[in-house]
Amino acid sequence: MKTRQALGGLLRTLFSTVIATSLMACGGGESNVLEGNRTGILHYGNGAEPQGLDPHVVTGVPENHLIRALFEGLAVKNPITLEPEPGVAQRWEFSDQGKVITFYLNPEARWSNGEQVTASDYVWSWNRALHPQTGNLYAYMLYPVKNAEAYAKGEIKDFAAVGVKALNDTTLEVTLNAPTPYFIQLMDHYSTFAVHPETLLKFGKMTDRFTPWTRVGSMVSNGAFVLTDWALNRHIKMAKSPHYWDRDKVSLNGVVFYPTENVVSEERMFRVEQLHYTAVVPLDKIPVYRERPNTPYLQSPYLGTYYYLVNTDRPPVDNVKVRQALSMSVDREKLVRSVLQETAVAAYSITPPDTLGYYPPQVFSYDPDKARALLAEAGYPNGEGWPGLEIIYNTQEAHRKIAVAIQQMWKSELNVDITIANQEWKVYLNSVSQRDFQVARRGWIGDYVDANNFLDLFITDGGNNNTGYSNAIYDDLILQKAPRAQSREERYALFTEAETMLMEEMPIIPIYTYTSKHLIHPSVEGIYPNLMDSLNLKYVKLHPEQTLSGEVN
Amino acid sequence: MLRFIISRLLQAIPVIFIVITATFFLVRAAPGGPFDAEKVVLPEVKRALEAQYKLDLPLHEQYFAYLSDLAQGELGPSFKYPGRSVNEILFSGLPVTAELGFYALLIALIIGVTAGVFASLKPNTRQDYIPMGLAMIGICMPSFLLGPLLVLVFGIYLEWLPISGWGSIPGDKILPSITLGAAYAAYVARLSRAGMLEILSQDYIRTARAKGLPEWLVVGKHALRGGLIPVVAFLGPAFAGLLAGSFVVETIFQIPGLGRFYVQAAFNRDYTMILGTTVFLSSLIVLFNLISDVAAAWLNPRLRSQLSGGGQ
Numbered sequence: 126m127k128t129r130q131a132l133g134g135l136l137r138t139l140f141s142t143v144i145a146t147s148l149m150a151c152g153g154g155e156s157n158v159l160e161g162n163r164t165g166i167l168h169y170g171n172g173a174e175p176q177g178l179d180p181h182v183v184t185g186v187p188e189n190h191l192i193r194a195l196f197e198g199l200a201v202k203n204p205i206t207l208e209p210e211p212g213v214a215q216r217w218e219f220s221d222q223g224k225v226i227t228f229y230l231n232p233e234a235r236w237s238n239g240e241q242v243t244a245s246d247y248v249w250s251w252n253r254a255l256h257p258q259t260g261n262l263y264a265y266m267l268y269p270v271k272n273a274e275a276y277a278k279g280e281i282k283d284f285a286a287v288g289v290k291a292l293n294d295t296t297l298e299v300t301l302n303a304p305t306p307y308f309i310q311l312m313d314h315y316s317t318f319a320v321h322p323e324t325l326l327k328f329g330k331m332t333d334r335f336t337p338w339t340r341v342g343s344m345v346s347n348g349a350f351v352l353t354d355w356a357l358n359r360h361i362k363m364a365k366s367p368h369y370w371d372r373d374k375v376s377l378n379g380v381v382f383y384p385t386e387n388v389v390s391e392e393r394m395f396r397v398e399q400l401h402y403t404a405v406v407p408l409d410k411i412p413v414y415r416e417r418p419n420t421p422y423l424q425s426p427y428l429g430t431y432y433y434l435v436n437t438d439r440p441p442v443d444n445v446k447v448r449q450a451l452s453m454s455v456d457r458e459k460l461v462r463s464v465l466q467e468t469a470v471a472a473y474s475i476t477p478p479d480t481l482g483y484y485p486p487q488v489f490s491y492d493p494d495k496a497r498a499l500l501a502e503a504g505y506p507n508g509e510g511w512p513g514l515e516i517i518y519n520t521q522e523a524h525r526k527i528a529v530a531i532q533q534m535w536k537s538e539l540n541v542d543i544t545i546a547n548q549e550w551k552v553y554l555n556s557v558s559q560r561d562f563q564v565a566r567r568g569w570i571g572d573y574v575d576a577n578n579f580l581d582l583f584i585t586d587g588g589n590n591n592t593g594y595s596n597a598i599y600d601d602l603i604l605q606k607a608p609r610a611q612s613r614e615e616r617y618a619l620f621t622e623a624e625t626m627l628m629e630e631m632p633i634i635p636i637y638t639y640t641s642k643h644l645i646h647p648s649v650e651g652i653y654p655n656l657m658d659s660l661n662l663k664y665v666k667l668h669p670e671q672t673l674s675g676e677v678n
Numbered sequence: 679m680l681r682f683i684i685s686r687l688l689q690a691i692p693v694i695f696i697v698i699t700a701t702f703f704l705v706r707a708a709p710g711g712p713f714d715a716e717k718v719v720l721p722e723v724k725r726a727l728e729a730q731y732k733l734d735l736p737l738h739e740q741y742f743a744y745l746s747d748l749a750q751g752e753l754g755p756s757f758k759y760p761g762r763s764v765n766e767i768l769f770s771g772l773p774v775t776a777e778l779g780f781y782a783l784l785i786a787l788i789i790g791v792t793a794g795v796f797a798s799l800k801p802n803t804r805q806d807y808i809p810m811g812l813a814m815i816g817i818c819m820p821s822f823l824l825g826p827l828l829v830l831v832f833g834i835y836l837e838w839l840p841i842s843g844w845g846s847i848p849g850d851k852i853l854p855s856i857t858l859g860a861a862y863a864a865y866v867a868r869l870s871r872a873g874m875l876e877i878l879s880q881d882y883i884r885t886a887r888a889k890g891l892p893e894w895l896v897v898g899k900h901a902l903r904g905g906l907i908p909v910v911a912f913l914g915p916a917f918a919g920l921l922a923g924s925f926v927v928e929t930i931f932q933i934p935g936l937g938r939f940y941v942q943a944a945f946n947r948d949y950t951m952i953l954g955t956t957v958f959l960s961s962l963i964v965l966f967n968l969i970s971d972v973a974a975a976w977l978n979p980r981l982r983s984q985l986s987g988g989g990q
Binding site: 277337394588 | 711715727758770935
């Protein structure tokens with residue numbers, strides 16, 4: 126009897142749930158985009174759930190977008206030219222041959238609680254960013270500052286010795302080790318941002334990583350937007366800050382960021398107008414979007430290079446002629462056309478072209494005849510006696526396709542056998558850092574727009590060198606001569622010299638320059654293509670009359 | 679019955695303890711660590727991070743420190759999400775995953791039991807082959823195929839249902855629940871068909887029919903109770919499996935559940951998160967197995983009387 130009652134109860138529950146769920150389905154209603162256009166809210170696909178929002182603790186691209194909406198640095202980037210322009214600092218002056226920079230802070234710059242952003246907030250924050258106990262992965266961003274590196278390594282205990290001083294509330298003086306032309310750009314990197322000292326200290330010590338000061342209701346920030354809601358793995362909502370100094374220029378009333386980890390789902394969300402902007406676009410959908418009139422697809426070169434690391438201590442690639450032969454027999458244009466569907470740019474150097482006016486030299490080109498001759502000179506005529514070579518890459522379909530294409534190119538042009546092997550991400554990172562490979566896939570995304578950010582990878586024993594490459598002349602050019610150059614032209618000439626040397630010795634095989642790829646709803650204005658994929662939400666406006674089909678309502 | 683439950687709970691303690699120990703040492707033995715990244719981590723920074731997470735202690739001390747925290751219900755801070763504790767992440771994702779699993783199971787039961795009972799009434803006829811053929815397709819079709827198909831049809835072409843999210847737009851729970859439930863519906867259908875066929879051939883059913891009871895009463899009152907025992911036994915592990923295995927569906931539909939964290943934790947070498955989710959899910963599996971055993975015993979009079987100590 127009891128069983129029957131229980132079964133009856135269960136059936137009733139089942140039935141009512143089905144009815145309730147079906148009724149819920151009939152809701153429908155306005156899409157996010159239409160509603161957002163009406164209310165001034167941008168719906169933004171942000172790629173992943175952020176690790177957190179503490180500028181001195183987290184790293185990553187989704188985190189960067191969020192933190193730069195909530196906070197503002199001393200200088201920001203012009204969204205079109207990427208040249209620095211005033212942020213918290215109204216202006217800055219160089220003295221002592223570029224070794225001292227004085228930042229004059231905007232007296233109107235405010236924290237979101239209404240307090241003034243002061244020079245001493247920066248001193249406190251840089252102490253935190255550099256402190257050995259904080260464990261800031263980007264501490265090295267501030268290493269150009271005098272004694273900053275020694276302090277971060279614990280060799281100096283007193284922060285007063287570090288070259289940053291608050292002369293008064295609105296004047297910050299920074300002393301550098303050497304003139305650093307890109308230093309102003311670093312002021313737009315979140316690791317150099319100021320945090321509100323009293324807010325952090327309310328929750329713990331200066332160097333604590335685990336306190337909840339970045340939560341809704343606790344966080345105090347100084348950017349164009351303030352945090353209003355953070356539902357883990359659902360969304361992060363921000364509203365326009367009433368205290369931001371340049372609030373009159375901010376058009377949006379708010380932004381909703383979504384952790385759109387699955388690129389295919391993200392594209393579908395865009396199609397049904399749940400998003401104004403996607404973090405990426407699935408490769409197979411790009412041709413479809415390209416063909417559409419008034420396409421929402423935006424692609425532009427990105428400050429990143431995809432390349433193969435070569436372990437210069439392992440035969441057969443310890444021989445420079447073998448490395449050159451391998452590099453010259455990669456038909457990059459064909460690779461970009463077929464495998465990458467024109468979503469990348471063939472690369473013949475490590476620095477992407479037009480890195481703030483710097484164009485890298487092209488030392489070699491696709492030349493299979495010369496490649497075969499070089500291989501023969503190295504002792505492997507027509508691939509005879511070839512001992513074998515392995516390419517490793519982290520498990521991902523895109524990397525596999527490229528490795529297979531290159532494997533075939535090397536086989537058909539040079540008649541050499543190549544094996545390819547995928548490794549799980551952390552295993553691959555371990556292999557690369559231990560230099561347990563012959564050839565390994567690698568990508569490098571610049572932190573700031575300057576060739577130095579790419580070329581200093583290959584200084585002797587550089588942490589990201591991983592190739593065993595070491596050349597005293599190269600080191601001297603990058604570490605000594607370039608920083609002391611008197612003009613941009615002179616500096617770029619030195620970089621060209623260094624990069625020529627690098628591409629002749631070939632410790633890496635450049636393959637392509639990345640591009641950024643987004644779908645942007647036609648109602649959005651103010652997202653410009655640029656090398657950093659840098660977006661300042663302050664300049665974004667919504668035009669409700671523009672619809673996805675290109676027709677005007 | 680109480681003795682049975684208590685003894686099963688006591689057996690669970692060493693099981694979970696072994697799970698914790700094995701997971702603790704296995705994750706640390708895996709190549710690569712939580713702080714390895716594409717851009718090299720400076721040695722001084724790595725030291726600071728290891729100190730903050732107690733990774734600078736000898737392995738056995740880390741183990742005992744973990745056990746002592748665990749005894750107090752503390753699963754530790756996440757490596758990947760600094761500023762959040764594993765407890766917090768688990769409890770933010772659990773209600774969503776549990777709700778998704780519950781709806782999926784409901785759908786599985788409604789479709790599965792109906793199809794299974796229907797098929798069992800006329801075995802080896804079209805009434806049997808059609809639902810069972812569909813069930814076989816359901817078992818074979820993985821959720822990473824079914825999910826996008828449903829999205830394309832109902833979300834994009836017909837525009838009837840939302841294609842992502844959970845609880846933010848009306849109706850957004852329907853497609854993920856169906857996607858996750860479909861494979862289980864197929865299992866339930868096969869189990870209930872088999873169970874019903876066995877029961878319908880029993881003497882007491884023949885007696886009921888001989889007494890002239892209408893067929894719906896024979897099936898509904900007498901056969902269903904025994905016929906569904908295999909389904910009930912399957913429900914416990916199925917619900918635990920739904921909780922632990924919802925990763926694919928959560929990813930397709932951008933659902934803020936537990937499954938995504940569980941899988942990503944392993945890729946990130948987020949030691950505390952891997953341990954936390956494993957301990958948590960293994961406890962749930964043990965618990966749900968126990969519940970379904972108790973329920974099966976309660977439905978089966980022979981077993982029930984044995985456990986109560988009254989039967990032979």
